[in-house]
Amino acid sequence: MRILLIEDEKRLTDVIKKGFIESGFAVDQAFDGEEGLYLAEFESYDAVILDLMLPKIDGTSICKQLRDKKITTPILMLTAKTQLEDKITGLNVGADDYLTKPFEFAELKARINALLRRKYQQLENTIVIDDLEIDPIKRIVKRGNKIISLTPREFSILELLTRHKDQPITRTQIMEHTWDYNFDSLSNVVDVFIATLRKKVDNGHQKKLIHTVHGVGYKLSLR
Amino acid sequence: MRILLIEDEKRLTDVIKKGFIESGFAVDQAFDGEEGLYLAEFESYDAVILDLMLPKIDGTSICKQLRDKKITTPILMLTAKTQLEDKITGLNVGADDYLTKPFEFAELKARINALLRRKYQQLENTIVIDDLEIDPIKRIVKRGNKIISLTPREFSILELLTRHKDQPITRTQIMEHTWDYNFDSLSNVVDVFIATLRKKVDNGHQKKLIHTVHGVGYKLSLR
DNA sequence: ATCTTCAATCAATAAAATTCTCATACAAGC
DNA sequence: GCTTGTATGAGAATTTTATTGATTGAAGAT
Known part of the structure; x- marks a missing residue:
């Protein structure tokens, strides 16, 4: 949402x-x-x-x-x-x-x-990328029919990446989107959340969806 | 930039x-x-x-x-x-x-x-040259619908060349655009990056877009 | 109030990718 | 043919990212 x-x-x-x-x-x-x-x-x-x-x-x-x-x-x-x-x-x-x-x-x-x-009375409204499905209204994330449970921050980051498929998103953008104040943001929290997201979203799957854009940030895409 | x-x-x-x-x-x-x-x-x-x-x-x-x-x-x-x-x-x-x-x-x-x-009197967000498309804000580069992934330096150089389509850009201009002023300019880094850019952008394509202007520098153009 | 649990953060090290230098091969122009 | 300029591969140097474990803090349960 x-x-x-x-x-x-x-x-x-x-x-x-x-x-x-x-x-x-x-x-x-x-x-x-x-x-x-x-x-x-x-x-x-x-x-x-x-x-x-x-x-x-x-x-x-x-x-x-x-x-x-x-x-x-x-x-x-x-x-x-x-x-x-x-x-x-x-x-x-x-x-x-x-x-x-x-x-x-x-x-x-x-x-x-x-x-x-x-x-959204009874409308479905999900974003789909390959076999990853994310429902921002119900806050449900699935990969291939399997429900993935995410914490609020994890969800927020994944949602941001999903809405900008293929586009590299910088750590600063992620910070500003997910945290309320950002100007002391020289830590690696984002990296850590990406690590846990990868564990939950990509681990055990052939196709990885979360990609590093070296020197820039991260993006969600098919390859 | x-x-x-x-x-x-x-x-x-x-x-x-x-x-x-x-x-x-x-x-x-x-x-x-x-x-x-x-x-x-x-x-x-x-x-x-x-x-x-x-x-x-x-x-x-x-x-x-x-x-x-x-x-x-x-x-x-x-x-x-x-x-x-x-x-x-x-x-x-x-x-x-x-x-x-x-x-x-x-x-x-x-x-x-x-x-x-x-x-730069640029109204559109994306710059298009033949089948090469570059969006400096979203940081997406495509050649014929295929996403090309570039490192920060590569991207910066390609961006400069595309913004000055058809005009020869000197190595010094490229350096000034891409590196900060602590950089020593007696090296051939630019040549090396042009080589890798050619691999990523022009290799396998009939039309080459990156051209050498002997004695001057490089330019991006249709021929 | 205390305990338990889990999310969030920090900090340190390992791992990986990029950037840069250098050596050499190749091309252009005179 | 000679000089000057350009191309590119390989590896070293540097920077960036991944990952783990320890720590803090907040919410819920007992």
């Missing part, structure tokens, strides 16, 4: 990101409207959390532009005050739900889950 | 440098304004990342002096706080973009990529 968080208050994004990562979500962040719009359009997310007040392009406008482009990803809007006006505008413009600050993280999460349930 | 990082916080430079090296950039660093100004003036970079607060000469002044000397290298400024004043000063003085700390590395990189795209 992968969500995009478009919000410029660093302290708030830290909390939200951490919370979702603990629940096994992958979280991408954008700190201004421009970046947010770009990511929402060209990457694929299960939901978007969108602040109303943003640098460069405001939330309402982002929402409108996305809907105009037929992008139907569920959007939950955040706003600073209970302003009926904003709320009406937001929903008119294509947002699916609405939450006013300040809020409890638990409530945000409950609402996101509600949106996701609605979106 | 070669960038200069002028910043005195060691921990920050470590992380930034690591991130860019993973992305295939050559990175020079300067820990004070004097050194930074010197390097920016006499070496050649694709972009400069410049902290505002620096020992000896501050960022604003460096920026101004470089522009006065008609050095047009794209400059991205870093500053500790969101200070509108600083921002205005920075942009007035000739910086091309601006980022406030703390930031995610991904955001820094996205902005640098934007500056580079502008510099």
